[in-house]
Amino acid sequence: NGMLAAAAALLLLAAAGPGLGPGPGRADAERAQQDSLREELLLSPLPAGDVAATFQFRTLWDADLQRGAVSHYRLFPKALGRLVAALGVRELHLALTQGFWRTQAWGQPPLQAPAGAELWVWFQPTVTDVDKAWKELSNILSGIFCASLNFIDSTNTVTPMASFKPLGLANGTDHQLLRYAVLPREVVCTENLTPWKKLLPCGSKAGLAVLLKAERLFHSSYHSQAVHIRPICRDASCLAVSWELRQTLTVVFDTFAGGQEKKDWSLFKMFSRTLTDACPLASQSKVYVDISPKNKEKELLEVTPTPASVHEAVVQGERRTYAVYDLLSPLLFNTSRSLNVQLKWKRPQDSSELPIPVLHAQRYVSGYGLQTGQISTLIYNTHPYRAFPVILLETVPWYLRLYVHTLTIITKGKENKPSYIHYQPAQDRRRPHLLEMLIQLPANSITKITIQFERALLKWTEYTPDPNHGFYVGSSVLSALVPSVIAMKDVDVEQSPLFTSLFPSSDGSSYFVRLYTEPLLVNLPTPDFSMPYNVICLTCTVVAVCYGSFYNLLTRTFHVEEPSRGGLAKRLANIIRRFRGVPPL
Amino acid sequence: MAAAVPAVCWVRAATALLLGCCGAALASSVQDQAEQFFRSGHTNNWAVLVCTSRFWFNYRHVANTLSVYRSVKRLGIPDSHIVLMLADDMACNPRNPKPATVFSHKNMELNVYGDDVEVDYRSYEVTVENFLRVLTGRIPPSTPRSKRLLSDDRSNILIYMTGHGGNGFLKFQDSEEITNVELADAFEQMWQKRRYNELLFIIDTCQGASMYERFYSPNIMALASSQVGEDSLSHQPDLGIGVHLMDRYTFYVLEFLEEIHPASQTNMNDLFQVCPKSLCVSTPGHRTDLFERDPQNVLITDFFGSVRKVEITTETISLDRDLAGFESKLLKDELATEPLKYAEQLPVAQIIHQKPKQKDWHPPGGFILGLWALIIMVFFKTYGIKHMKHIF
Numbered sequence: 001n002g003m004l005a006a007a008a009a010l011l012l013l014a015a016a017g018p019g020l021g022p023g024p025g026r027a028d029a030e031r032a033q034q035d036s037l038r039e040e041l042l043l044s045p046l047p048a049g050d051v052a053a054t055f056q057f058r059t060l061w062d063a064d065l066q067r068g069a070v071s072h073y074r075l076f077p078k079a080l081g082r083l084v085a086a087l088g089v090r091e092l093h094l095a096l097t098q099g100f101w102r103t104q105a106w107g108q109p110p111l112q113a114p115a116g117a118e119l120w121v122w123f124q125p126t127v128t129d130v131d132k133a134w135k136e137l138s139n140i141l142s143g144i145f146c147a148s149l150n151f152i153d154s155t156n157t158v159t160p161m162a163s164f165k166p167l168g169l170a171n172g173t174d175h176q177l178l179r180y181a182v183l184p185r186e187v188v189c190t191e192n193l194t195p196w197k198k199l200l201p202c203g204s205k206a207g208l209a210v211l212l213k214a215e216r217l218f219h220s221s222y223h224s225q226a227v228h229i230r231p232i233c234r235d236a237s238c239l240a241v242s243w244e245l246r247q248t249l250t251v252v253f254d255t256f257a258g259g260q261e262k263k264d265w266s267l268f269k270m271f272s273r274t275l276t277d278a279c280p281l282a283s284q285s286k287v288y289v290d291i292s293p294k295n296k297e298k299e300l301l302e303v304t305p306t307p308a309s310v311h312e313a314v315v316q317g318e319r320r321t322y323a324v325y326d327l328l329s330p331l332l333f334n335t336s337r338s339l340n341v342q343l344k345w346k347r348p349q350d351s352s353e354l355p356i357p358v359l360h361a362q363r364y365v366s367g368y369g370l371q372t373g374q375i376s377t378l379i380y381n382t383h384p385y386r387a388f389p390v391i392l393l394e395t396v397p398w399y400l401r402l403y404v405h406t407l408t409i410i411t412k413g414k415e416n417k418p419s420y421i422h423y424q425p426a427q428d429r430r431r432p433h434l435l436e437m438l439i440q441l442p443a444n445s446i447t448k449i450t451i452q453f454e455r456a457l458l459k460w461t462e463y464t465p466d467p468n469h470g471f472y473v474g475s476s477v478l479s480a481l482v483p484s485v486i487a488m489k490d491v492d493v494e495q496s497p498l499f500t501s502l503f504p505s506s507d508g509s510s511y512f513v514r515l516y517t518e519p520l521l522v523n524l525p526t527p528d529f530s531m532p533y534n535v536i537c538l539t540c541t542v543v544a545v546c547y548g549s550f551y552n553l554l555t556r557t558f559h560v561e562e563p564s565r566g567g568l569a570k571r572l573a574n575i576i577r578r579f580r581g582v583p584p585l
Numbered sequence: 586m587a588a589a590v591p592a593v594c595w596v597r598a599a600t601a602l603l604l605g606c607c608g609a610a611l612a613s614s615v616q617d618q619a620e621q622f623f624r625s626g627h628t629n630n631w632a633v634l635v636c637t638s639r640f641w642f643n644y645r646h647v648a649n650t651l652s653v654y655r656s657v658k659r660l661g662i663p664d665s666h667i668v669l670m671l672a673d674d675m676a677c678n679p680r681n682p683k684p685a686t687v688f689s690h691k692n693m694e695l696n697v698y699g700d701d702v703e704v705d706y707r708s709y710e711v712t713v714e715n716f717l718r719v720l721t722g723r724i725p726p727s728t729p730r731s732k733r734l735l736s737d738d739r740s741n742i743l744i745y746m747t748g749h750g751g752n753g754f755l756k757f758q759d760s761e762e763i764t765n766v767e768l769a770d771a772f773e774q775m776w777q778k779r780r781y782n783e784l785l786f787i788i789d790t791c792q793g794a795s796m797y798e799r800f801y802s803p804n805i806m807a808l809a810s811s812q813v814g815e816d817s818l819s820h821q822p823d824l825g826i827g828v829h830l831m832d833r834y835t836f837y838v839l840e841f842l843e844e845i846h847p848a849s850q851t852n853m854n855d856l857f858q859v860c861p862k863s864l865c866v867s868t869p870g871h872r873t874d875l876f877e878r879d880p881q882n883v884l885i886t887d888f889f890g891s892v893r894k895v896e897i898t899t900e901t902i903s904l905d906r907d908l909a910g911f912e913s914k915l916l917k918d919e920l921a922t923e924p925l926k927y928a929e930q931l932p933v934a935q936i937i938h939q940k941p942k943q944k945d946w947h948p949p950g951g952f953i954l955g956l957w958a959l960i961i962m963v964f965f966k967t968y969g970i971k972h973m974k975h976i977f
Contacts (some may be wrong), residue, residue: 068841136727143729146703148710152725162936170928189677190685191704214700218677218685238924419937438936464709465639465758481931494860504927512930529760 001361004314035061035075036287037201037282039208040498042322044290045343046252047355049263051223053270055208056247056498057200062234062242066124075281076245077199079144084229084243086138087133090164090177091122092229096147098188098221099252100518103360108220108316110170111248113224114516117147117186122166123177134179146191148183155398156474157181161422163393163479167503168230171243182395184472189224196225199247207279208287212249222252228254228502229401247501265343274338277418278327279501285327289341292320302344308332314338315500317358317435317484318510322497358383358482359390359441363517364581365473370455370525373400377449377476377517381441383483388510389419390480392449396433396473399456400427400522406452409437411445428456463526473520481510544584623823627741627771627782630891631734632667632723633715637748637757644828645819647675648689649747649789649835651697656842657743668719668734669707672748672758682826689831689839691823705732713763720744721774738779741786744897747835750790752813753798769799776802783876784942789835791816794870806876806883808856818866833865844964853874853880940954 006434042054061076066084073081083089095113103109110512119138127133134157142149161175193214197204204212217223227247234240252268255263278285288311291301307323308331314320325332325339332339360380367373379390388419396402403425409416420438424431441447503512566585574584634657636650654669676685687698706715720722736742744794748755754762775781785901786807788796793809800807810817810832819829820836831839837860846853857871857880873880884890929935949957 018610139727140729143731146705148707151709161939165928165930165932167930168927169925171925173928187674187677187708189674190698190700191702191707194703213763214685219683233925238926241925281944389931391931391936419933420939438933465760479931503930554799 014352015261031369034063035059037075037279038498039279039282040284040286040288040491041208042110042290042497042499043341043343044110044267045265045345046207047254048105049345050106050252051265051270051343052106052222052250053079054499055212055247057209057247058498059201059245059415060232060242061245062240064241065243075201076243080199080227080245083137087137088124088127089133089137089229090119090124090170090231091168092119093121093139093167093226094145095121095224095226096145096186096188096192097222097224099220099224101222101224101359101516104362104513106252106512107355108248108357108359109251109515110566111226111464112503112514112516113226114182114184114477115519116474117149117188118180119149119152119176120164120183121179122170123179125171125174125177127177128181128442130177138393145195147188148185151183152181154430156183156395156432158395158424158432160393160434160436162420162436162438163391164478166230167228168203168232168244169238180327180395182474184474187219187226193217193225196227196247196249199227201281202279206277208275208280209279210275211267211273213271213273216271217249220251221254222250224251225249225571240268241549246498260364264342264344267340269387274340275327276338277333282328286497287325287327287339287341288397288499289325289343291323292318300344300346304344305335305339306344306380311497313496313500314484314488314514315488317486318483319486319487319572356382358479359478359513359515361476361478361515361517363476363520365522367452373453373522375451375453375457375520379439379441379447379449381443381447381480383443385443386483387440388444388480388483389438390478392435392439393477393479394433394477395436396426396432396435397471398428398432398452399425399458399471399524400433400453400471400473401456402433402435402451402453403584404435404451407435408451409439409447409449411442411447416440416447423503440497455522457525460527460529460532463529467524467526470523475516475519475520480513480515482513483510488582499550626739627887628660628739628892629736630662630666630741630743630744630888631736632662632745632750633719633734634655634667635670635711635744635746635748637672637711637746637755639758640673641678641680642828643673643748644675644687644826645831646747647671647673648687648697648831650745651687651702652689652831652835652839653745653787653842654702655697656839656845657889660842660845660886660889661847661893662889663705665731666891667703668706668732669702669704670711670716670719671704671708672711673708680827681916688823688826689836691830693823693825703731709758711758713757713761713767716757716763717767717771719770720780722778722780723812728743734780736780740780740784741785741888742781745787745789746796747789747832750788750792750796752792752795754798755788755790765770765796765799768796769801772805773802776804783887787838789817789832793817796870797872800872801877803875804877805872806853806880807872809870810860810865812870815867829905834860834867834869837864842889844886845889847886849884849886851885853885856885866918876945 013497023582032257036059038058038060040056044054046052058142063070065081066088070085083090083275095118097113097115097118100115101109101112119141121134121137123130123133131154135153138149138152143149158180159178160180162304164178165173193212197209197212200209202209204210214329228244228246228248230244231241234242253265275287288315289303289307291303293300303323307325308322308329309326311322311324312319313322325341327339358381361377363375363377365373365375375394375396377392377394379392381387397530402425404425409418416439418437418439420436422434426433435451437449439447439449488511516576570585587640598962632654634648634650634654638646650671653669656662657667670724675681676687683693683696686696689695689697706719719732722734724733734742746755748757750756754764756762772784775784781804784806786797786800786805788808789810792811792813792815794812796808797807809835809955818833820831820833822829838856841856841859857869860869862868877884
């Protein structure tokens with residue numbers, strides 16, 4: 001098979017040889033088309049007056065990273081390319097998030113990530129030891145992104161059996177090649193943003209990335225930055241593979257945190273910068289603003305400067321209208337040298353206009369003490385007449401011992417039996433609990449899933465330096481194909497905006513959504529860490545006083561001592577004392 | 586004629602003398618240059634900056650470490666040569682009224698966190714074990730490069746530590762301590778493995794001088810913010826942020842370093858005078874007996890800056906524009922025979938009917954094997970070997 005491939009390659013080369021020989025320009029042009037960059041910013045106003053900004057930078061490379069020694073990296077960052085080639089990675093998704101996306105208040109997120117750090121990876125079938133490759137991968141990524149991903153080990157890694165199907169091209173889905181881990185305690189700050197920005201071809205010097213200033217990005221309700229690497233079809237015939245690297249950053253700016261009373265937004269207010277040019281290496285650089293009218297009325301939002309074009313798309317089951325600013329068109333910077341998109345609300349919103357998302361969930365923990373504890377998850381299906389299934393994936397650390405016999409799923413007062421359950425119990429200090437269920441959600445219902453647990457006592461060296469903060473339980477993952485009212489056409493990936501093409505859609509009647517619930521904070525019984533010192537002091541004192549004196553009493557013999565007359569000095573002293581009237585020595 | 590000859594002789598003698606003087610001057614200037622070349626024997630610079638305190642009210646320790654980080658980066662040491670360990674995150678702490686900033690001067694004048702910071706060890710990773718592993722180089726093989734101290738015998742290393750300390754120890758994150766004996770032994774291991782050329786150790790804690798009392802390896806210079814029995818005090822609070830922003834010693838060291846530029850000739854004696862008792866309230870101390878050179882000759886930039894050896898050449902090198910030879914080596918991608926497809930995200934029927942994968946059978950080991958061996962041994966001891974023929 002390898003010989004045939006080599007022979008085919010040689011034949012192709014021989015055929016293309018005379019074409020490649022002369023003309024370094026043509027070779028350059030041919031090579032120049034091998035990778036391309038598209039950048040895009042989507043501004044969507046949220047119901048409560050906040051605004052969400054989603055940046056997407058996509059580098060597409062028409063080369064096969066798995067085969068051959070690729071040594072010339074142009075736009076695709078070498079650090080990630082070498083990683084994919086050396087460790088046999090088929091898909092990599094890493095997200096670092098601060099805050100929580102409030103689905104009920106803000107609507108369905110375009111792309112959500114759980115609080116903390118989340119890493120899930122599909123490996124190639126050629127990888128023999130997946131766990132070893134996983135460990136190496138998390139260590140290398142912790143160095144690249146300045147995050148504590150080296151804490152990912154077998155105690156927080158699971159192998160989901162039904163969720164997290166590959167988002168890229170897949171030959172078969174053997175779930176033993178998948179690993180998923182989440183670190184809910186991970187903090188995201190400028191030191192994670194700095195290497196993320198350095199992976200962009202233009203850095204933070206030109207294009208949309210000039211807006212990424214840490215002081216504004218972290219002063220927000222929700223900040224999520226992610227890296228997605230996957231193989232996709234090179235063209236419509238899908239006979240060759242291209243590697244796609246998407247870097248996404250979603251940030252939600254809050255009116256109250258920003259300290260302003262009026263709800264008008266502009267790029268300058270959000271990022272304290274404006275756009276001056278597009279990245280010279282980008283083939284496409286656009287800003288989209290969501291100006292969809294709510295409830296079929298007149299437009300609510302006024303956008304200045306006037307957009308050059310308007311794009312209509314069906315996104316997540318709704319027809320939406322976007323104002324488009326193309327940074328590469330020369331007309332845009334004709335009037336002013338910088339682009340400052342301003343959003344003004346024409347009239348105030350009232351609460352009846354707030355759209356309710358079709359699927360949303362929440363989770364909370366209850367119970368106190370060592371023995372009683374309960375995790376409850378509520379899943380809401382607000383679709384008026386359609387029912388659909390949802391996969392719930394829960395990863396619970398080993399020190400919360402789940403009682404699976406207490407698992408109850410109740411919908412509309414009746415018990416709801418899941419069509420598929422995969423449960424893997426925890427092993428102390430080795431493996432967490434994994435619970436995966438496929439649940440049918442009836443139309444217009446609330447499903448409550450409860451499971452009880454008890455807390456385990458940890459060894460005193462296993463506590464973190466701040467144990468009174470509590471211990472985190474990672475977010476649960478809900479994957480669902482939500483039916484949409486409007487049929488979605490299969491669109492060409494190259495023509496449509498990036499935010500519509502992350503999840504491959506199979507048919508037009510539903511769209512795939514992945515939601516995360518809140519992480520939980522659980523208090524474990526915390527010992528008093530000064531007790532070992534206290535115990536040692538007390539024990540030594542007791543031993544010294546009681547046993548010591550007992551030992552002395554038992555082992556020493558008593559003799560009567562003759563009072564000696566004393567030496568010369570003593571006799572002289574006694575004489576002096578007799579003169580003084582003081583009793584003698 | 587007789588008078589001209591001595592004049593010529595005199596002129597010749599004078600020129601000979603002048604030439605001799607010039608030669609001597611040249612020789613001495615060459616010798617000076619040669620001496621200067623050999624004065625500092627290091628070829629690269631490293632910095633290990635450690636903040637050991639956790640919790641919001643220890644904001645000033647993180648600000649201390651970040652201000653030294655800022656000075657060291659400004660004077661030329663790149664991120665790849667700095668190992669920065671911060672035990673807690675102050676910039677994105679929920680209690681920080683200005684996220685992604687750490688200030689060192691009140692009224693929020695100077696943001697030492699900046700926009701281009703790379704923290705190598707964060708939060709729970711800052712432990713005594715990791716610190717000693719970084720110093721001695723005994724790290725697990727999977728550690729990434731940015732977390733390693735890859736110094737050699739020609740490296741000058743700056744080690745800065747701050748936090749809460751006492752007489753002979755420094756507290757790491759409220760849960761463990763490092764003692765001065767351990768630290769001295771770690772430096773001795775570094776010396777024996779030739780991991781440093783010269784080392785500058787600065788510590789800003791209470792009773793900091795006790796930490797350098799036990800050093801016994803050569804080429805170490807140490808500075809501390811207070812003597813044994815004294816406390817190091819903090820500088821000034823900021824009413825907007827609500828905590829003390831910096832410690833006094835590091836504050837004045839930062840002000841001193843702000844005036845240093847990569848070409849300055851300021852030496853260590855000036856650094857020793859940085860914070861007198863009137864400003865610092867505690868008495869800063871220093872130790873130079875283990876150091877070979879005179880502190881007068883040691884430049885600040887020997888430790889805080891970075892050596893760059895630049896060789897200027899005037900010949901031009903032409904790059905080969907013809908890439909034909911290189912192109913022919915590229916393999917063309919082979920095309921698949923049938924179109925590849927994406928996986929279905931939620932294949933309900935497939936999920937419901939999938940069976941759990943049977944794990945590979947492993948022979949029983951350990952406890953079970955021992956138990957069975959015991960049972961069989963007892964059986965045969967009771968009944969004897971000759972009964973085996975009834976079994977088989």
